[in-house]
Amino acid sequence: MAYIPEGAPCAGRIRTVTFGTGEGAITLGGQNAMPLYGFDASFANPPRAGIAVTDLPPENLPELTRFYEGCETMAQRAVRARERSGADFLCLCFPGADPGGANRSVEACTADAVAAAAAVDVPLAVVGCGNLQKDELLLTAIAEALKGRNLLLFAARSENYQRIAALARDFGHKIVAQTADDVNLAKQLNIMLKGVGVSYDSIVMNVGTAAVGYGYDYVASTYDRIRLAALEQSDEDLQMPIAAPIYADVWSVKEAVAEEADEPQWGSREERGICMEAATAAADLTAGADAVILSHPASVQTVRRFIRELMEGGAD
Amino acid sequence: MALKGIDVFKLSPKLNCRECGFSTCMAFCMKVAQGDMSLEKCPYFSADAVEKLQRQAMPPMATVKAGPHSLGGETVLYRHEKTLVHKNLFAVAVCTRVPREKAEEKLRKLQSIDYTRIGERMQVECVFVRSHGGDEARFAELAGQAAAAGRCVILHCREASCAAAALEAVGSSAVLDAATPDNWEEMNDLARKYGVPLGVWAPDIQQLYETVRNLEQKGNKDLLLDVTLDTAAKTLRNAVLVRRAALKGGDRTFGYPSIVNIAELAHGDIRLQTAYAAMFIQRYGSVLVMQDMDYAQALPLYGLRQNIFTDPQKPMKVESAIYPLNGADENSPCAITVDFALTYFLVRGELERSNEKVNLIICDAAGMSVLTAWAAGKLSAESVKKTLENLAVERKIRSRILIIPGKVAVMRRQIQQALPGWTVVAGPGEAVQLPQYMKEKAYLTAAHAAAQETAAAQKEQSGEYTFQELLERLPPIHHEDLGVHYRGRAPGSRAFTVIGERIHCISPVIRRAMDERDPGPILKRAAEQIAAGATYLDVNIGPAASDGPERMMWAVKLLQENFDSVPLVLDTANQKAIEAGIRVYDRTHGKPVVNSADAGSRRCFLDLAAANDAVCIALCSADGIARDVGERMKFCHELLERGLHLGMASDDLWFDPLFLVVKGMQDKQADVLETLRLLSQEGLKSTGGVSNVSNGAPRAVRPVMDSAMMAMAMMQGMTCAIVNPCDSRMMETIRSCDVILNRVVYSDSYLEL
């Protein structure tokens, strides 16, 4: 009696979504097997690792301050990240726009985005500050100013999807439908976006993120359920690629930010942060992320190596 | 894995000879599958068929012991399908090739990883001792040192002579790794001799399968599968295919836990090793062997492992304790919240961000979030008081300021009354507002106001009243003819029982009416429900810690006096209130119903119902949602036994399987329906809040889904439900089902009562 390997493609397939322009454009998705299961069906497009670049200099993170030493502007940080991290794409983030914080104006942030976009040639994603109203104004301004760059905008939630839909329709960008650990809402938001004229080829999902150890059980099960529905039951309303901006979750937990003086046993703070980021990214990629967005250049490198090994190491 | 009748039938002799006492093979096989009949009663099943069926009836994956730890025993591929039962273990590799001092240093270092995270002790559980170059003496020595470190030892070697030497040194608490296509017979003899589990390795999956088969044929089923190959991609492939073959393919040959030697795959890149480990925690690594383990790796990986291996139906709980933050001392104020791990992390993080000294007190709330715990009565004045007592807070802390979550500001007064000497203030509604709240010391202003109020209240308060006093204190009952009469239930009627759910404190209108003893809104809702055909009215007065008895007596008298002694379901977490309600209850239309008891901390409500000759709604759960059908029935039987023991009739227990919301628990709906079927099969009565199924769904969807669920539940034999009788679609469905099930005689106008 012999074992007959059961490697077989799934009935469904993840859709492909392309962002960025020209030769460097990135296509996400396309797989017809569970994440990283190259033995079930050959890989379509590899998952990607992006790096987050912020409008204000990174605060309270000495490791990043060192990396960006000498950079005065967001554009300069973008160039540094582009040249030294090896990331597949850049994610322009605007924590400085938060009305509860620095409350930078939409105009100033947009000018930063335009300058950064002019300085680098890689595909770009854009994340706001987390304040729903401000982000809507900010992302709309950036979407208009960077018309034609085919951005990946982390924008749509069930509260604002109608207005955000216009950014895909009018300016030709890709939008990320954002929900938090809720399969049903993830599906519903896609359906609602389609209802207001957004093509399924323009939608990427962010279905919720968490640092490992911090409610990651919900994230893992949400991913599993969404990927099983998309692949095994061909649920076309859940077949979008998934992008996971994990940097903010990772760099706020104790394990990553506690001072060495406070936790002498734990060793190097920088190493803790990198491992936390690499572990969270790897967990997301295993569960079904097609793109992850990180902060630390070293974790970007680790995650890119992880992806390469899994894509290329399967041949006998 | 349970056998299916049809699977047994496929392997049956199909002679229909009746020797087994059944008229057909099919009938016999169905009984075998249900476990009511033994296969031996038929003399004609082939030995092969018998073996096959026995294998099928076994769990799909063996549970294997590695030292004191259990591995494997999984039944599902993904945690949301049920739960993963045994977390993976971590091992650190030490090799005979490295110099002595380095090996000893490594053994020391791995022991420094030792901490507790949400009630779980985090350690490197195993040492993976690798033989290099066949130095038997050195291998045995190293194995001995590893065992002395108090860890389970995994002996990794290919030479039987080495294995023998090391096993002699460490004995039976080890794992031997690995039997290969070349050495499996010798390795098997050794593993059997020392009674240790045996890892199996082969250069490809076919040979792995054959080697396992060979070992099984020699009678060894205490195995692990070392799935490590030369790359991470191939190792993942192996790990997945093996687990999938066992759990989905039903092939027990691969039904063993795995060993993944990540140290071999990461080539010294510690960060890459961390990433690989994160992948194998999720995808089927049972023992993960690491080159090294330091806190940078342990913190994320153990956190991830804890998340992945939690039971998805039992939330993660932190220990009820006092957590002094930012250097808090006995003079720092106290803040209290629930023990749900996510809430704890969130609140703790924000309090730490404030940099203000504060003692965070975690209350035992069954791992529920603040609002859920409040609604379930787990976060109440009583539970807060108990927590302070259990933790001896008054002895340890001098400050008498207690900040409660702003989400339950409504409880502030009750908690204040339960805690004389304290000043209870409500914090902000969201955790993110905590840093500002703490920095501005907003609690001091609130405390001042609260203290004044308490002083005023103390004058009025006069302790507990007797039943007679309560009765005298009741406001006069308002009588009003709303033109609606309760007609009673036809004796012997088999029609479905409808409990109207609309008098519930979750509704702000009703809560206010209860607070102010305003009869208007309560009578209005009662009239509507009775007119729509309710058999009983549920009366939920909320947790009602302080004036529960008085509230319940008032509500019972108000409703029964206005509506022809309409029968009621008394619904509150306050036992005294239920007792008081029963004492004024008019039994013209039968016994009162107590809502509700469960097999956990609400067990006392069953005792209360029994003592007062009332019907009791019994939840098939124990402080939470039961895992599966089996667990629901287990709780049902526990409660049934207790009820009967207390002299209740089985018909006076109405079992509630707990209806679950589709949004989020879609895959558990079939369990609820199956439980109803089993209850009905056992002749037991059932009830439940059917419309919970559509909770959170759009308005237009809810009645449609509710009535579909109702119809399915009635099909399964449900006898009663707690629903909104004013939902006409629901009532039409119930009446139609009653007709179709032949419980009510049909007439063209059956919909109109």
Ligand code: SF4
């Ligand atoms: S004894 Fe066996 S062969 Fe005969 S009827 Fe029963 S099951 Fe069938």
